[in-house]
Amino acid sequence: MTEDMKTVCIGRFLIDVPAEAEITISRERIAGFAIETFEEDEASFRQRIDAHEAAVGADGGKSGGDGGIVEARDLRVPNMIGRVLIYGRSRGYVMEGDRRVAMESVSVEAHAHVNGLSFSLTATGSSEHRAKTAEELLARLHVRDDGDIPTIPGFCIPRAVFADPLPAHKTEHISMHVGFSGHPDVGVVFDSLPGGERSLGLLSRYSQMDAEADPDEMLRVSKLRSGDRTINELAGEEILERVRELNFATTYGFVWETQGIPDDPTQPFLSLELHGGLSPHAGGKPVDTSLHEDAVLDLWDRISSSIRFRKPGTPPPADSQPEPAGPRLGALVTAGEVCLQSGWWKCREGGPGVDVQGGAVQWIRKGDRMPQALLLPRQTLWQKLRGLQPSIEPAQLTTWRLVDKRLRPRTPALVSLAPPGQVSTVGDAELDAAQKVALGTSVRTGDLCPASGWWRCGETNALDGTRWFPRGSALPAATFQVPTGVFGRSAGPEVIQRRSTWQLMRHAEAESVALPADGVSATPPPGPSTLA
Known part of the structure; x- marks a missing residue:
């Protein structure tokens, strides 16, 4: 799954996912406006917006408040056609001590069409002057082909990017769900939300939940990894758990978070989650994860380690990313040298009738010294009767060849x-x-x-x-x-x-x-x- 990766622009960040992954983007919001994207021709756009405007105008007071159209006009953005609708005026008041303060709100919509794509910005409970902000945002909208990575800084949404500099704003939202057709029980979710809204970090929240959990529940949970983790200068926290469910299914839940800074859209709260063992039926019981644990960990590490802030300039494609540090399969290391890769190493000594103590293939941890092999010739009948095992230590340093990379023995x-x-x-x-x-x-x-x-x-x-x-x-x-x-x-x-x-x-x-x-x-x- 991870041999062929593709890069996705999501919000202000880039992330690599398997090329076969099915991606869904949702919850796009900027400066308080919900964003929708449609692929349609100009005639369909005009017909849809005309019908929507007529429906809003005919609503009158049915929706509460004064209802109806407050203002409807053409969009004032060069090279775009569209309409701005302000409607549904609602009046009320709040009490500040003994003083009564009047309040008023409207709904604001800005609809635009360009190059076969339609974009809608919508805000409820807003004010009339926000229509100008919506037009300023649309004026900074650049259409892009599906899969293209913008070279200009800004906020990526499907098929477009809001290019900096943008009107002053404090919030940006976007979410991406990643699914796999061959593994419907595995899902990955990446969220970019306003930062600084959580009082407790990931590790503190999980510690609190563990303290409140029943002993039986804790026996079913194994923490594979837990602690601080910085990814491409993004300081965060990570927890990886394997769970034995009540129906005896083995599932996985991996989470990484970075808190971000309040009111700074360029430093949002980021969350990456991977879940294995999700039921294919809504409300169904967990199922055994269809990927082996090594594969789940590898998938997580490949995706999570690719999260990075999108800087100006063309990023390298996912398939040209440099290989992780460490030797390739087949690499040779001599006894006494430091092991550069945890995995299975095969001794080049021995042969027919001559074994290697500990096995010809051994798992050696990164950072350990490569051992000098001790050869065990075949026992004679007399040696077998006496329980003796002859041994030979080669005069030359033993050579080991990397034959398989594993996360653990x-x-x-x-x-x-x-x-x-x-x-x-x-x-x-x-x-x-x-x-x-x-x-x-x-x-x-x-x-x-x-x-x-x-x-x-x-x-x-x-x-x-x-x-x-x-x-x-x-x-x-x-x-x-x-x-x-x-x-x-x-x-x-x-x-x-x-x-x-x-x-x-x-x-x-x-x-x-x-x-x-x-x-x-x-x-x-x-x-x-x-x-x-």
């Missing part, structure tokens, strides 16, 4: 997992459309695998984790560790197996893997390993 299962069934030729007609199988598809134990790929076990406590299965094989049962008894041993078998569901996480071609006779792939394609 994974612990391999120490027991044999149930293998998938033999690849079946029955039902090939139903499996011909394997490539159309959507990510997130769930299949039960015993059913034929509809598409080659990586499948995640639906049981959180199972040892299987995510495994690769070929198309046409019967999906296996899940494997569980039996809790130990009082004396550290289980009364029965150490593991049990029972039926489960499997969820498709990633496609892979079955033809690229040679299957042994038992139908279990000995060399699965590159991807998540078969680990718990």
Whole structure:
């Protein structure tokens, strides 16, 4: 999802999202005016505004107050056609001590059409002189193509930008929702709102909620990250949580906020949220997040780290952003040197009959010293009987090669997992459309695998984790560790197996893997390993 990114201009900021993302913009407001954008021709615009003006004029006093049109005139903005409507005068008063103070308000609308686009600025409970402010704002409106990034400073809305300098104002609002067609349970929301309106920061609010939560509720919440986080000079706070819901679904809630400064539209309150496990049905129960935790974290880090203030000049496109610091896959590091990337490193020593202590592939943390490998030759029969293991320390420094980047180490299962069934030729007609199988598809134990790929076990406590299965094989049962008894041993078998569901996480071609006779792939394609 994050291999191909696109840049979106939202308010006064830029943010990168996956190119396949579906974007919706809402809540656009500037200087107290709600903004609406329409794509229509001039004739449709005139017909719509004429009908709206007639409806407002015919309303009279039906809407409360004096109602009706106060003023209606053509828009006074060069190179734009449109109308300004002032209507719905309402009178009242408030008491300030013993003094009665009269109050009066109207609704103000400014409608403009230019280059096949229509824009409407609307404010209720306003004053007549605000019509001039609306026209001044429209005079600074520059139309842009969908996806274009403006090179002039200002406030971005869909298909346009209000270019600086703008009339004096204190507030700007805009929100963006990001969805993914293959993962309807995952959503990202970015908000830019007036700053300084919140008395408590993100970390303080969550600490207060944690203090008031039940112990049972806190046991279901795991904090993956929590603390201060500055993104491109924007000082903020971040909290990343994994939640085990009451219906046993695993969901994620990630939030980052920066407070902003009151009455300064160039330094607003910013909020970025990512939620995984949202129900596709309104009011429905949470569902298991369709992305693996590593993928959710990677998606969050790629999007959140791209938030930046849009400065004058053409920004580089999302796909030309410099790579994150750290070596590429395949990089070589010698023992004794500092590890530059947390991940799985493969020792280039050893070979047939010679193992490496700790494994030929080891997870090493960034900042640690790369180890000197200790080689373990194959034991002779006499050495096996005596329980001896010979070892050899290479004379030259060991070389390690980066083979996989991970956010954290994974612990391999120490027991044999149930293998998938033999690849079946029955039902090939139903499996011909394997490539159309959507990510997130769930299949039960015993059913034929509809598409080659990586499948995640639906049981959180199972040892299987995510495994690769070929198309046409019967999906296996899940494997569980039996809790130990009082004396550290289980009364029965150490593991049990029972039926489960499997969820498709990633496609892979079955033809690229040679299957042994038992139908279990000995060399699965590159991807998540078969680990718990």
